[in-house]
Amino acid sequence: MSDTPHPSPFKSKRGLGRLFNALRYAVQGMQAALTHEASFRQEFGLAVIMIPTAFWLGRHPYEVLLLIAVVLVVLVVELLNSAIETVADAVSLEPHPLIGRAKDLGSAAVMITLIFAGATWAMVAYLRFWG
Template sequence: MNDTHSPYKSKGGPRRLAGALRYSLQGLGAAFKHEAAFRQELLAAVVLIPLAFWLGNTLVEQALLIAAVFLVLIVEVLNSALEALADAITLEQHPLIGRAKDLGSAAVMLSIALACIVWLAVIVHHAAA
């Protein structure tokens, strides 16, 4: 077993934090530039997050509504990363690559379903009150 460390891993400290922030912003920029689904979900987030402050009666309700929206964005970014990596490996049809992409898509669908459940639960709770 090779016990050496990756030359690409940082050592820590303020420079690591600055680099991590830079890479994260580059990732968000890439998602926005290259992923139509991310842009659509981001547009939904721009509408839903302010709505969460109006709809949620408590801080916990607001946090749940916002967290559900953020979860969709997070899962979409991870799915996009998986798809980019898969495409870098090969653009040819491969059953395992196809399965990996399908699993990533399923994760996005499940996160959207969860967000819908959370939002509907809060709306129904308020309608019943």
């Protein structure tokens, strides 16, 4: 018996085909998030405003990078939270303590990143105008 696990039929092919499939799935994921997730749409709309603003607010390249990075982290965590909620809803729409906990943990992760992003933007703004 071989030590290697049985290959999954769901694994994608190799090479450029894999790269194109990965890109296609990523675009489909963004479209799904923008279509079905109100929180992601709101945060994405803010990101469209905040990312160009970062170039004006940041005085140094590292400040600009930091401001953009925290905005992108919020979007990434929101996508992961939405993925958790989508899988949880696919498993069951009935109330279940573990499903509820999973959704709450995802929401807590989003909240922490939003607080961190807000604090980062406030600190850079303070340094720009009063520091």
